[in-house]
Each structure stands twice: as C-alpha cells, then as structure tokens.
Amino acid sequence: MPSLLCLAVLCVPPAEGVPPAKALPRTDGAAAGAAISAVRWGYGPAGPEQLALRWETDRPAASAVRFGPPGAPAEERRVEGERRRHEVTVPAGRTGAYQVSGPDGWSSPAPLPAAPAEELRVAFVANWQGRPDLSALLADDPHLLVSAGDQVADLHSGCGEGAVACTAPFARLIDDYPALFRSVPYLPTLGNHDRQIRERGPEPPAEPVYDVDAVALRAFFTLPSEPEWRWRLTLPEFGLRLTSVDLNHTSDVGTTWQSCHAFDAGSEQLNWFEDRPAEEAAFRVTVYNERNATVRGLAGGRWGAALEGETCVIAGFGHFAERAEPPGSAVFLNTSLHGRGDRYPDPHTRFLAGEDGYVLLRIARGGPMTAELKNLDGETLDAVRFPR
Numbered sequence: 001m002p003s004l005l006c007l008a009v010l011c012v013p014p015a016e017g018v019p020p021a022k023a024l025p026r027t028d029g030a031a032a033g034a035a036i037s038a039v040r041w042g043y044g045p046a047g048p049e050q051l052a053l054r055w056e057t058d059r060p061a062a063s064a065v066r067f068g069p070p071g072a073p074a075e076e077r078r079v080e081g082e083r084r085r086h087e088v089t090v091p092a093g094r095t096g097a098y099q100v101s102g103p104d105g106w107s108s109p110a111p112l113p114a115a116p117a118e119e120l121r122v123a124f125v126a127n128w129q130g131r132p133d134l135s136a137l138l139a140d141d142p143h144l145l146v147s148a149g150d151q152v153a154d155l156h157s158g159c160g161e162g163a164v165a166c167t168a169p170f171a172r173l174i175d176d177y178p179a180l181f182r183s184v185p186y187l188p189t190l191g192n193h194d195r196q197i198r199e200r201g202p203e204p205p206a207e208p209v210y211d212v213d214a215v216a217l218r219a220f221f222t223l224p225s226e227p228e229w230r231w232r233l234t235l236p237e238f239g240l241r242l243t244s245v246d247l248n249h250t251s252d253v254g255t256t257w258q259s260c261h262a263f264d265a266g267s268e269q270l271n272w273f274e275d276r277p278a279e280e281a282a283f284r285v286t287v288y289n290e291r292n293a294t295v296r297g298l299a300g301g302r303w304g305a306a307l308e309g310e311t312c313v314i315a316g317f318g319h320f321a322e323r324a325e326p327p328g329s330a331v332f333l334n335t336s337l338h339g340r341g342d343r344y345p346d347p348h349t350r351f352l353a354g355e356d357g358y359v360l361l362r363i364a365r366g367g368p369m370t371a372e373l374k375n376l377d378g379e380t381l382d383a384v385r386f387p388r
Contacts, residue, residue, distance in 0.1 A: 126316020148316025149191025
C-alpha cells in the first residue's frame with residue numbers, strides 16, 4: 001500500500017466547492033474507456049479516523065485528491081509517482097466536495113462521505129448480481145454500506161478460467177453505481193461468487209472452482225483488517241462493532257467446490273472471532289454469507305456459542321428476507337437484493353418474506369439501535385429495536 005508523502009493547500013472559489021482544473025470527457029466511470037473510473041471509499045487498518053479513497057485511470061497519472069467546503073481553502077493529499085491504480089487516505093469527517101487526479105486533469109466534484117451527527121445509518125446488501133435500482137437505499141442516506149457477500153456473479157465469465165487476480169467485475173460494479181460509491185464508504189464481505197474462477201458443474205472437478213484466498217477482491221477493496229478476507233471495524237462514537245467472517249458454502253469444505261477459509265475448531269478464523277473483546281461496543285454486529293442456522297452448528301456449536309454475544313447477525317444467504325430469534329442468542333437477519341427465490345426458514349424464524357431488499361441499521365447517538373428489513377421501494381417490512 002503506498003505511503004502518504006505530502007500535504008498542500010489550494011484556493012477554492014465559493015461557487016464550486018472544489019475547482020476542476022481541466023474538463024474530462026467522462027469522469028463518472030460509467031462509460032467504457034473513461035479516463036477516471038471505479039472511484040470508491042473504504043476503511044483501512046488505520047480505523048474510522050481515516051478514509052481510503054481508491055480509483056483507476058486508463059493511463060498512468062499522479063495519485064492526488066483535493067477536497068474542502070465551498071469558499072474555504074482546500075487540502076490536497078498526494079502520493080508521489082504515477083500509476084493506474086490509486087489510493088490516497090483522507091481524514092474522516094471533512095465536509096464539502098472532492099476531486100481525484102487523472103491523466104487529463106481533475107475529475108468533476110463529488111460530495112465527500114458525510115459524517116453522522118445524531119444518527120448513524122449503515123446499510124447492508126447481498127446478492128448484487130442483478131444490478132437492481134438502489135434509489136431507495138440511496139435516499140436513506142447511509143453513512144456506510146456493507147455487503148453480506150456476492151458482489152458479482154463470478155470472475156471467470158469476464159476474466160477467463162483460473163484468473164484469480166482479475167478485478168474487472170468489481171470495477172464494473174462500482175461504475176454501475178457512481179452516485180453511491182463516490183460518496184458512501186463500502187466494506188464487502190466475501191461470498192462464493194466473489195471468487196469463482198471456473199464453472200461449478202454438477203460434480204466437483206479436478207481443479208478448484210473458487211479462489212479461497214480471494215486475491216482479486218482483497219486487492220481491489222480497502223478493508224480494515226489483515227488478512228482482508230475477514231475484518232473488524234469499531235465505530236466508538238456510536239458504540240458499534242462490525243465483524244465480517246468468511247463463511248459460505250460451508251458444506252463444500254474439503255472438495256474442489258470449497259469457497260471459504262477454514263472454520264473448524266482449530267481454525268485461525270474461529271480463534272480470531274472468539275478472541276474479540278466481549279465488551280468492545282454496545283452494539284455488536286456480525287456479517288457473513290451462509291445460512292444462519294447452519295453457522296450456529298459449525299465447529300460442534302462453537303460458532304453458535306460465540307454468536308450469542310452479538311447484538312445482531314446479518315446473513316446474505318439465498319434469496320429471502322428473514323428475522324429469527326433463537327432463545328438466549330442474538331437476533332439473526334437475512335437479506336438479499338434478489339429476494340424472490342427459494343426460502344430456507346430458520347427454525348426460530350419470526351418474519352419471512354420473498355422480497356428484494358436490504359437491511360438498514362439506525363443508531364441514535366447515546367440511544368438505541370434499530371434494524372429494519374426494507375424492500376427496494378424503501379418500505380419497512382420488519383423492524384427490531386435494541387436498547388443501549
């Protein structure tokens with residue numbers, strides 16, 4: 001990861017927020033061959049105080065971003081040298097607009113990620129292969145977007161069989177939703193489709209179908225923990241801890257269909273999950289891509305016991321919306337942007353619907369957290385409130 005080398009100050013005219021130095025043919029990344037594309041925000045190991053901004057250019061260019069409110073001097077952050085894949089860190093909580101550098105000048109201004117004031121809103125999505133209209137989600141004005149897996153349909157269709165390092169499918173996702181990704185930080189959870197490098201077929205083939213190490217996704221997105229295939233982010237200002245684990249198609253472990261890292265009693269993943277501080281935050285949310293009831297039984301029930309300390313668990317399994325409440329445990333939700341398929345009810349289900357949708361968490365400063373299962377029209381299907 002490149003290191004930050006300099007900080008400068010520029011003048012900004014009051015009318016624009018951040019001035020474009022030179023107009024570009026297209027800067028939103030939506031068109032093939034755009035000079036600047038795949039602009040997205042994330043959180044890295046530095047924690048919530050620093051945002052990581054990444055983008056790509058069609059030719060080598062300087063890595064620079066300038067930002068600031070209208071009528072005030074703008075800051076510039078720059079990493080020395082020229083490249084096609086860029087990453088620059090920006091302090092969280094800044095207001096106004098920003099621009100990134102390209103081979104032909106600066107991009108058009110876009111709003112900086114908004115800092116929460118009295119309410120933190122985090123949206124969760126899964127099964128993004130269909131590219132639905134997310135106008136309702138965008139209208140909820142989330143401060144953070146988290147996936148519960150399956151950002152793309154596969155890697156091999158557009159990249160060729162066995163191409164573990166091809167990031168083009170993820171770049172296309174970002175460019176399909178420029179208004180979302182240019183202003184809302186994004187943290188993905190791994191699903192099996194996000195690393196599928198061959199056709200699955202009716203029987204396990206001779207070569208692995210999935211890149212378990214998820215080289216492409218880990219290279220493309222900035223994530224809070226290393227190794228990036230599982231991560232944890234704490235937002236202490238609102239008392240929220242988010243944990244993402246690599247659980248999907250767990251029944252295929254040990255075959256060439258295996259898609260996730262080990263999760264058994266001796267695994268690094270389970271030990272890492274169990275070793276998290278028990279009282280790190282008032283609200284503790286875990287995200288994965290497997291069926292909730294299945295996860296609770298993994299490793300002889302140790303995953304289920306570890307999840308009892310969570311406030312809420314959000315899964316991106318299958319194609320349905322669900323809330324389940326096992327006795328003495330967390331509240332378990334399931335969500336899917338493509339939610340009109342087969343349903344696999346949890347034994348402790350309280351709500352089940354075949355609806356395309358997402359989850360929205362709302363946390364009041366110093367107050368409760370509410371989890372809403374919403375459809376893509378923005379209607380709340382089900383909600384549960386968690387006192388602080």
